[in-house]
Each structure stands twice: as structure tokens, then as C-alpha cells.
Amino acid sequence: MSDISVDLCGLKLKNPTMLASGLIGISGAACVNAAKNGAGAIVPKSIGPQEREGHNNPVLVEFEGGFLNAVGLPNSGVDNSLNELEFAMKNAGVPVIPSLFGGTKEEFGIVAKKLSTLNPEMMEVNLSCPNTANDFGTPFALDKEEAASVIKIVKENTDAKISAKLAPNVPDIKEISVAVEKAGADAISAINTMPGMAINVETGKHILHNKQGGVSGYALKSIAVKCVYDIFEAVKIPIIGIGGITYGKDAIEMIMAGATSVQIGTGIYYRGIDVFEKVSKEIESFMSQENYNNLEEMRGIAHE
Ligand SMILES: Cc1cc2nc3c(=O)[nH]c(=O)nc-3n(C[C@H](O)[C@H](O)[C@H](O)COP(=O)(O)O)c2cc1C
Numbered sequence: 001m002s003d004i005s006v007d008l009c010g011l012k013l014k015n016p017t018m019l020a021s022g023l024i025g026i027s028g029a030a031c032v033n034a035a036k037n038g039a040g041a042i043v044p045k046s047i048g049p050q051e052r053e054g055h056n057n058p059v060l061v062e063f064e065g066g067f068l069n070a071v072g073l074p075n076s077g078v079d080n081s082l083n084e085l086e087f088a089m090k091n092a093g094v095p096v097i098p099s100l101f102g103g104t105k106e107e108f109g110i111v112a113k114k115l116s117t118l119n120p121e122m123m124e125v126n127l128s129c130p131n132t133a134n135d136f137g138t139p140f141a142l143d144k145e146e147a148a149s150v151i152k153i154v155k156e157n158t159d160a161k162i163s164a165k166l167a168p169n170v171p172d173i174k175e176i177s178v179a180v181e182k183a184g185a186d187a188i189s190a191i192n193t194m195p196g197m198a199i200n201v202e203t204g205k206h207i208l209h210n211k212q213g214g215v216s217g218y219a220l221k222s223i224a225v226k227c228v229y230d231i232f233e234a235v236k237i238p239i240i241g242i243g244g245i246t247y248g249k250d251a252i253e254m255i256m257a258g259a260t261s262v263q264i265g266t267g268i269y270y271r272g273i274d275v276f277e278k279v280s281k282e283i284e285s286f287m288s289q290e291n292y293n294n295l296e297e298m299r300g301i302a303h304e
Contacts, residue, residue, distance in 0.1 A: 002287035003294040004280060006040065006261050008238055009161040009186045011095045011121050013040035013261060015280040016251060016295060020242055020265030021046050021099040021124060021165075024273075026075060028087030035092035038277030042092055043263065044085065046099040046126040047115070049107045051077040055131070056209040061198050066217020066244065067266055068196050070131040070210035073101060078114045086118055097163070100154075101126040103136045108150050113157040123160045125151060125185075128167035128192035130214045141167040141192070144179035151183035163187035163240060166231075168194045168223050174234035181235045189240040189263070190227045194220055217266035220244045225257050232258025232300055246270050248282020258300040 006013040018041040024030040026045040034042055054074025061068050075081065078100075089096045098115045100123060102108035108125065115123060127150055128141035140146045141164075151164050164180040166173060168191040177188055193214025198207045206212075224243025231239050241259030245251050246267040254262050267275045292298050 002284055002292055004284055008261050009122060015040040016261040017276040017279050018261055018263045019043055020263035023265040023268055026081055026084050028084040031088035032091045034273060035094045037274040038280055041095040041097055043097045043099050043124050045075055046073055046101045047075050047078050047081045048073060048101050049078060049111050058208055061207045063198055065219030066215055068198050068213035068215055070208045070213035072131050073129055078111045089118060095121055097122045097124050099124040099126050105150050105153050109153040109157045112154040116158040116160060120160050124163045124165050124189055125154050126165050128165050130193055130195045131210060139167055142170055144176045147176055148179040148183035151180045151185050155184040161186040163189045165189040165192055167192050168227055173227050174230050177231045177235045181237050187238045187240060188231055189242060190231055191224050191243050194223055218244050221250060225253055228254055228259050229257040248279050248286055251279055251283055252286055255295055255298050256302045
């Protein structure tokens, strides 16, 4: 049997599949359910400083290559989310990695400090939501100095390991990665959704209420693989590959590009909540077939 366990910044994952933020919300029970269905770690929906309704419907539309969403970071605010998170952390049986965002740099610090009262081993810093520019301005992940200063503030407010979640729509993801690594990020989550749009040809109008949204699913995969490949060449910290992972071979591609672990979001829609178990089995059977003993033997081999 091939070994598919992962060491992610000292966190022990039984397999490399993680639940991506935002796909099943913040409910503790839903997080536990994803863990029961094989996720090696859980990243709940991003949490901000205050309660936030998000955008009006429609917030999600399917197209040939995946989904476009503009949910707009709805969440109940950090103070009201601690109970659900605590439930998830106590009952999931796998690492639960809270995801946080803020409208300002200072708010990132405030949320990080409050989340740290739960002593999470790791937190993901969402620097890259493409759908909230009207409220918060340009995402921090689009500028290396802005991204680095958020990571610095978060590090000052927590002892947890920090993964910086980056955006694909930048001219040079390597320089953003180097900047967040220098600012103290322990890992990089790559990538968030890619800005996109869909128009209803009957009405001649945009489909999403927010007009534009973020592309996830199959259409994002090759973009994500390139981002992970580029980041691997620029930094030493581990990379969590995210974007379009649906089958075991997608996860393997990410790992060969340099990812230490992967997150699955839209894949839940295509294959069910047990996508984590399915993808893990597919990775294992590929490795046995190809005589890989562990994930380390595959990691980054596309660079050789
Ligand atoms: C409906 C929806 C909501 C999302 N909400 C969040 C979020 O709250 N925080 C975050 O960092 N990413 C969020 N994402 C982005 C995902 O975590 C992930 O980066 C993206 O969907 C690409 O992965 P996938 O192709 O496997 O879905 C969301 C994605 C979708 C589709």
C-alpha cells in the first residue's frame, strides 16, 4: 500500500485532500460530515469581523467549464462563529483550519486574534476574494506589499501556522509568493477563483446579481496547476493546490507541480461529499500502479 499521508507545516494529514473554504459553509456539523467522508483537513467558510449578508441572488451559475459564484463572503462574524468552529475542531477528528478575511489590514489582525482563542494549529488568510471589491476595494493578494503587510499583522496576532490564499489574476504570482513568505507565511494556498462573467443571451443581461463572479471547477484547473508550478520555483514553504480538483489524477497533477496537499471545492458538486474518499483512493491506486511509495516521490517531479 502506498503512503498518502502528509506533513503540512507539522500538521499530520492522513491524506492530501482538504475541504476548500466556502463550499459547505461554517456549520460545525457540515465540517464534521466532510471529515467523515474522507477529508484530511477542513477549511470552513471564511470568517470576517462582523456579520455580513453577502450578495443578492443569483449568486451561483453553472457553465460548461464549472461554476461562477459571487456569494460575497456571507458569514455570521467572528464572535458568532466561534461555537460552530469549536464544535468542528472537537469532533472532526482531522485538523480544522479556520479561514479569515477583513476589509482592512487591521480587521485581519482582529479576526486572527479572536480565532486564536480556539488554538487552531493553522489558519488560512483569504487575501483573494474576487467578489467583494465594491465593499473592500482591490483584493490584497493583487499587490505584493499589501499582501505581505496583512500576513505580518496576522502573524503578530496568532501563534497558529498561517497559509496565505493567493489570487490567480496577477502578472507575477512568484513575486507575491516571495513577499508573503518573507512576511512570515508558513504556507501558500493557491488559488482562489478567477474573475469571470456570464450573460443570459435571452435577456442580454448578466446572470449574477453582482454582474461578475469567480470561476471555479474544471476551467480553473490548468490555471491553478501553472500557479502552483510557478510558486514552487519561487518559495520554500509548502503549497496547498486548489482549483478544479475532481479526480485523483487532478490531485496528482497538482502534487507533481509541487503541491504538498490539495483542496477540493466544486468537485463536491460533481462527485458528492465523499469526493475526498474517492480522490484519496484514486491517488493510492495510481501510486501502487506506478510504484510510488509516498507522495514525496511525486512532489514537484514536473520540475525535473
Ligand atoms: C460558492 C463558493 C464560495 C466560496 N467561498 C470562499 C470563501 O469564503 N473563502 C475562500 O477563501 N474561498 C472561497 N471560495 C473559493 C474556493 O475555496 C476555491 O478556492 C475555489 O472554488 C477553487 O477550487 P474548486 O475549483 O475546487 O472549487 C468559494 C468558492 C465557491 C464556489
